[in-house]
Amino acid sequence: MKLRDVLKGKLTEREFSKLKTAHDIVGDIAILEIPRGLEKKEKYIADALLKLNKHIKTVLKKKGGHIGELRLQKYKILAGEKRKETIHKELGVRVTLHLEKTYFSPRLVTERKSIMEQIKPGEEILVMFSGIGIYPLVFARNTRAKEIIGIELNPAAHQYGLENVKMNKAKNVVLLQGDVRNVMPKLKRKFDRIVMPLPMGAEHFLDLALEKIKNKGIIHFYDFLMEEEIPEKAFEKIQEACKKAGKKYKIISWRKCGSAAPRKYRVCVDARILGQRKNGSASGRV
Ligand SMILES: C[S@@+](CC[C@H](N)C(=O)[O-])C[C@H]1O[C@@H](n2cnc3c(N)ncnc32)[C@H](O)[C@@H]1O
Structure with a gap:
């Protein structure tokens, strides 16, 4: 099943045309990009992503870009467990990190x-x-x-x-x-x-x-x-x-x-x- 299938009946044709299905994954957290005009449906989209991917436990969306000397970014929790900390695996390494603090x-x-x-x-x-x-x-x-x-x-x-x-x-x-x-x-x-x-x-x-x-x-x-x-x-x-x-x-x-x-x-x-x-x-x- 695809994201579009799960969202059938929840989004209009026009909204479907704006939907971006690509997302970043950090550990068990998915980071969605919600295009302008789809904000009212962001919860549906995040829930659909959770439903489709058993390894995703939390869905976030970016609020603005990286700012300041520390290059930090704010996120809004859209669905799943209420946390911004996770363990990510890359090239044989496991790292713990907090998405907003680092x-x-x-x-x-x-x-x-x-x-x-x-x-x-x-x-x-x-x-x-x-x-x-x-x-x-x-x-x-x-x-x-x-x-x-x-x-x-x-x-x-x-x-x-x-x-x-x-x-x-x-x-x-x-x-x-x-x-x-x-x-x-x-x-x-x-x-x-x-x-x-x-x-x-x-x-x-x-x-x-x-x-x-x-x-x-x-x-x-x-x-x-x-x-x-x-x-x-x-x-x-x-x-x-x-x-x-x-x-x-x-x-x-x-x-x-x-x-x-x-x-x-x-x-x-x-x-x-x-x-x-x-x-x-x-x-x-x-
Ligand atoms: C773009 S991030 C890269 C972090 C890391 N290398 C990575 O790729 O995940 C730049 C990092 O530089 C740090 N930073 C900025 N100015 C610095 C300085 N003057 N001395 C040491 N670290 C600094 C920020 O806090 C931030 O963590």
Whole structure:
């Protein structure tokens, strides 16, 4: 049976034409998008989704977008158990999270896999903006990295991260709470790989990453760009930061990894940092 079949008689033909059946699943929670004009029928739609999927226990809908420094999002409970906390499984890792108190997107699984597949045995990795610890835990579970450090500003996300490290018995993951601006200068070491999953404004933290990357290390830089800016605008941000830091670099790859709004995309650029620049240009592209 399909959602449309369960909703027969509850929605008009016009309402059916607006219905979006795609939804995100985080653990046992489904997140529905209710198009404008269907709000009065949202409860019917959520109940129908619960009825059809035995593994879904709660149905939510997003209220607005991600806001503020912590990138948090509000949700309304439409049906099922009255909770916003769940356990999500991804790439062999189990994580507990609260959808409103922490940032989490199941859609980024492909992106995490893409970085995970680049990691070589023995690497020391830093994940700036680590949230509930999903990037460090996916790397710990699926690679032979030596150590992965995560830094997260949101105390609630950090607490979930600590629980998740225990739950996954990840011995080589260390999570630190605080602002990367305060925490990173205290780290007395450099890293083979630094991941920067903060697409809005990551360029303001590139100086820190450039300071802590080893010679020939790789920075994964995320950005939100309009279609016509891809990928040049992100390359320019890296070029500018490298110029300021006096570092040479080489762009090794880039990819679109999700959308943020119509014609606006999340882009990841992988750049190898090649140490101190002598005189002349900082740029180098493949
Ligand atoms: C887009 S979320 C990504 C979280 C996580 N990496 C994930 O993909 O699930 C960005 C995260 O950066 C954190 N953050 C923002 N500014 C920060 C800062 N200055 N220092 C450390 N963390 C920060 C936010 O609280 C948020 O959890």
